Amino acid sequence: MAADDSAQPGGDAAVADGASGIGLLGLAGLAGVAGALRLRDARARRRAGRPAATESEPGTAEPRTPGTPGSAAPGRPGPGQPGTGPARTAGGPALSARGLAAGYGNAPVVRGLDLDVHPGEVVTLLGPNGAGKTTTLLALAGALVPMAGEVRFAGLPAGAPLHERARRGLSLVPAERSVVMSLTVRDNLRVGRCDPGHALAVFPELAEHLDRRAGLLSGGQQQMVALARALARRPTVLLADELSLGLAPQVVRRLLGAVREAADGGLAVVLVEQHVRSALAIADRVHVLRHGACAWSGTAEQAAADRDHLLGAYLPLG
Numbered sequence: 098m099a100a101d102d103s104a105q106p107g108g109d110a111a112v113a114d115g116a117s118g119i120g121l122l123g124l125a126g127l128a129g130v131a132g133a134l135r136l137r138d139a140r141a142r143r144r145a146g147r148p149a150a151t152e153s154e155p156g157t158a159e160p161r162t163p164g165t166p167g168s169a170a171p172g173r174p175g176p177g178q179p180g181t182g183p184a185r186t187a188g189g190p191a192l193s194a195r196g197l198a199a200g201y202g203n204a205p206v207v208r209g210l211d212l213d214v215h216p217g218e219v220v221t222l223l224g225p226n227g228a229g230k231t232t233t234l235l236a237l238a239g240a241l242v243p244m245a246g247e248v249r250f251a252g253l254p255a256g257a258p259l260h261e262r263a264r265r266g267l268s269l270v271p272a273e274r275s276v277v278m279s280l281t282v283r284d285n286l287r288v289g290r291c292d293p294g295h296a297l298a299v300f301p302e303l304a305e306h307l308d309r310r311a312g313l314l315s316g317g318q319q320q321m322v323a324l325a326r327a328l329a330r331r332p333t334v335l336l337a338d339e340l341s342l343g344l345a346p347q348v349v350r351r352l353l354g355a356v357r358e359a360a361d362g363g364l365a366v367v368l369v370e371q372h373v374r375s376a377l378a379i380a381d382r383v384h385v386l387r388h389g390a391c392a393w394s395g396t397a398e399q400a401a402a403d404r405d406h407l408l409g410a411y412l413p414l415g
Contacts, residue, residue, distance in 0.1 A: 196246030278312030291329035317348035
């Protein structure tokens with residue numbers, strides 16, 4: 098993949114400057130900003146000839162062996178079929194919303210939304226631009242305070258801010274490239290305080306780029322870094338917004354295959370995606386949003402078969 102021209106100046110200061118927004122690092126990065134600052138200080142001490150403070154490498158868990166991206170785990174229906182994974186028999190949803198209303202200022206964008214996602218399944222949010230998909234993710238993540246309704250995370254009311262939810266097992270990959278362009282791939286993983294071995298198990302092709310600045314990677318490689326960092330934190334819930342944005346089809350299949358594989362391992366996933374066919378290929382259930390409300394819900398199989406309903410949700414009312 099060819100490198101792009103998205104490198105950004107600013108050095109280590111970019112880490113501190115970006116700590117105030119979810120766009121730069123996502124939830125995983127925000128939870129690890131302190132680690133990035135310690136890394137910056139250690140480098141400064143080394144340049145000054147002083148010993149660096151000791152810091153253990155984040156994550157020592159054994160990396161899992163990756164399977165074929167997008168393939169079904171033993172005992173699980175193939176992609177696009179309703180899931181019966183561990184979550185369905187182990188209890189309630191990992192993340193849920195009831196009567197959710199969220200927006201900006203005094204203007205609600207999403208109203209009356211009910212949603213459940215269980216461990217082991219992918220719930221996909223579809224809909225035209227402006228339907229409220231990203232707003233829904235931000236409200237589920239805690240970046241937006243609900244105007245009405247309730248979000249529950251791990252069975253408890255989710256009133257904590259987004260960085261606290263990150264520590265408790267929630268990861269967000271936003272639509273924009275959530276990597277620190279001036280840091281290497283290795284340091285981007287350290288910023289997220291994740292298990293590098295697990296990250297490379299998800300995307301082994303990143304191994305040859307560990308010491309390369311993220312800003313010199315292609316857009317697809319940058320998105321792999323962002324997703325690998327989120328998954329390598331071993332979250333219980335992943336919120337992913339437009340992973341495919343601006344990427345080649347083969348890269349999209351690679352990213353979505355990794356999401357499906359993680360869900361087969363027990364992760365609960367809420368995925369926002371514009372590529373309907375690609376989304377349905379890995380989804381268990383689908384909600385189609387229109388004008389901030391749920392216009393259609395069902396399994397991925399039903400969505401693929403009921404194209405008239407999907408088309409009606411995307412087209413304006415006559």
